[in-house]
Amino acid sequence: MGRVTRKKTRKKTRNKKYDTPRKAKVQGAYEYLVAKGIPFKDTELFDYFDVEKRAGYRFIAEGEPSRTIRNQEGYNKTRGRPNKLTGADVRDTDHLLEENHLDIEAKGMPWDAISWTMDFEVSGYTLQRTIRDALTYSKHLSALKEHLPEPLRQKRKKWAGDIYAKYPKPEDWERVRFSDEVYAGYSPEGHL
Secondary structure, X not given: OOOOOOOOOOOOOOOOOOOHHHHHHHHHHHHHHHHHOOOOOHHHHHHHOOOOHHHHHHHHOXXXXXXXXXXXOOOOOOOOOOOOOOHHXXXXXXXXXXXXXXXXXXXXXXXXXXXXXXXOOOOHHHHHHHHHHHHOOOOOEOOOOOOOOHHHHHHHHHHHHHHHHHOOXXXXXXXXXXXXXXOOOOOOOOEO
16 A cells, blocks of 8 residues: 655644644544554654644644634633623614604614713713714715606605595604605615
8 A cells, every 4th residue: 555645735843833634634544544554654644644743742732622723622712802892782783773752862872872872981972983883883985866757756745645534633644754765776886
């Protein structure tokens, strides 16, 4: 039976960092060869996977995990700054913005005022950025619209008069949300 070797493609360097897939390949091949009782030399295995001898022995050592520490189950992420607002804070703010009993002035509050109202100790910009990222709120430029032709204007005016006649009281309109035209989609220019 012939010996399998791989052509060396790059020069080995000391203290080289190896990625998880290569480490797992060395460990898997080693475990397979040992389990099947196939004779081999450790150095040939390391050469095949282009791994330094020292690193290869470290990979096949008893109890060596196949994954890097940050990819292991149960690893507690300790890097980076903790979030200033929790998921519950985001949900509460979204609920405040979506409440039906708020009047027009409350819905137009600046982010600093919303942060102060909710008793958050963050700036309005931080609140706005967090809400935007968590709930995909965004701001876009309105698309340019041409003027309506006269027949369509008359048709819309008639429809508005009919609706007003059907719902003349202010309380009839409490469940209606008025907005500019909204388009659910994206264009390359970022216009709605």
